[in-house]
Amino acid sequence: MMKRMTSMLAAMAVLFGGLYGFQTFKDMMIRKAIGGLSNPPQTVSTVVASNAPWQTTLTAVGSLRAVNGADLALQASGIVQRITFNSGDSVAEGQPLLQLNATDDIAKLQSLQATAENYAIVVKRDEDQIKFNAVSQATLDSDRANLKNARALIDQQKAIVEQKTLRAPFAGRLGIRSVDLGQYLSAGTTIVTLQSLDPIYIDFYLPQQALASITIGQDVATTVDAFPDQRFTGQITAINAKVDTGSRNVQVRATIRNETARLLPGMFAAVEIAVGHPEQIVSLPLTAIVSNPYGDLVYLVDNLQGAQGTARQMFVKTKPAQGDHIAVTEGVTPGETVVTAGQIKLRNGSPVKVDNSRVPIAEAAPNIVDR
Numbered sequence: 541m542m543k544r545m546t547s548m549l550a551a552m553a554v555l556f557g558g559l560y561g562f563q564t565f566k567d568m569m570i571r572k573a574i575g576g577l578s579n580p581p582q583t584v585s586t587v588v589a590s591n592a593p594w595q596t597t598l599t600a601v602g603s604l605r606a607v608n609g610a611d612l613a614l615q616a617s618g619i620v621q622r623i624t625f626n627s628g629d630s631v632a633e634g635q636p637l638l639q640l641n642a643t644d645d646i647a648k649l650q651s652l653q654a655t656a657e658n659y660a661i662v663v664k665r666d667e668d669q670i671k672f673n674a675v676s677q678a679t680l681d682s683d684r685a686n687l688k689n690a691r692a693l694i695d696q697q698k699a700i701v702e703q704k705t706l707r708a709p710f711a712g713r714l715g716i717r718s719v720d721l722g723q724y725l726s727a728g729t730t731i732v733t734l735q736s737l738d739p740i741y742i743d744f745y746l747p748q749q750a751l752a753s754i755t756i757g758q759d760v761a762t763t764v765d766a767f768p769d770q771r772f773t774g775q776i777t778a779i780n781a782k783v784d785t786g787s788r789n790v791q792v793r794a795t796i797r798n799e800t801a802r803l804l805p806g807m808f809a810a811v812e813i814a815v816g817h818p819e820q821i822v823s824l825p826l827t828a829i830v831s832n833p834y835g836d837l838v839y840l841v842d843n844l845q846g847a848q849g850t851a852r853q854m855f856v857k858t859k860p861a862q863g864d865h866i867a868v869t870e871g872v873t874p875g876e877t878v879v880t881a882g883q884i885k886l887r888n889g890s891p892v893k894v895d896n897s898r899v900p901i902a903e904a905a906p907n908i909v910d911r
Contacts, residue, residue: 581891584882585899586841590874592823594867598813602744606805608710608736616703617727627716631708642704649697656690663687712736735805738798744811745789753815760794764809772796822868826861828880839879839886851890
């Protein structure tokens, strides 16, 4: 009886010991599996940091305006008698463009000229007769005053006749004609626009902090959406004498060469101003920078062996981006491996696997392509 009891207890001890060992082994394997799954290697793309030439620039968006530009109109009313231009013509300063019917005004001018000629004859006769005291000095003075008045009336009428002719006030290119022959025009009706296109102004605004970096005569480059592959160059010609109190920006004007007349008043354009001197500095793709409330950071890859390594956070200081590139002034040294894609999965100390088979291209001046 005792032997059977002892055997049963021994069997029970072995059974419970086996169950306990199995449970312990299972817990250990589960913890190991969970531990392995908690931080698996994350696939990322990287680039090796290197020095590159870097030129600091100021950028802005401005509006183009003509050096001389006007919507041409007459200050007199009348019927259009003659049009001597076509839409889009290039004209010289003073060139006649349009003539209103001025028959009545010309006839009145001829009448006044005849009256003045008669007064001139009377004055000449008085001057000859006063030598012999045939007329009084008062008569001569009165006739001379009449002659001056007649000549003044002639000048006044000539001005009225001249107002019936539209002339180009400056050289430039005409727009589209908006009147026709025989049409009655009221004073001030716009006939055509005239714009002087070469050179052309571009007005833009910069923050007041930029005043220390810009000067009269400094080079600028301009691009417009209509011609994205062409850069137009010029110089700063004026800086406003005051800063806007609402925005704390200052207005700047540059003069752009426009020999091909591709730039037109009213266009908006992107302006780029190079400031300082070119320098060698660490340049990275813009995608390498991760922004958070504490500042900008990058992920460096340490202990890189083959395609495996460990991620390390590093806060950096940068300059304004240019295209798809950004300059890093502190935090990264040449030769370090920097993560450019996949950072969202990383934290400090995460194992990484480098795969650069599909790395996005970083361009200095990217173009948007509509597909």
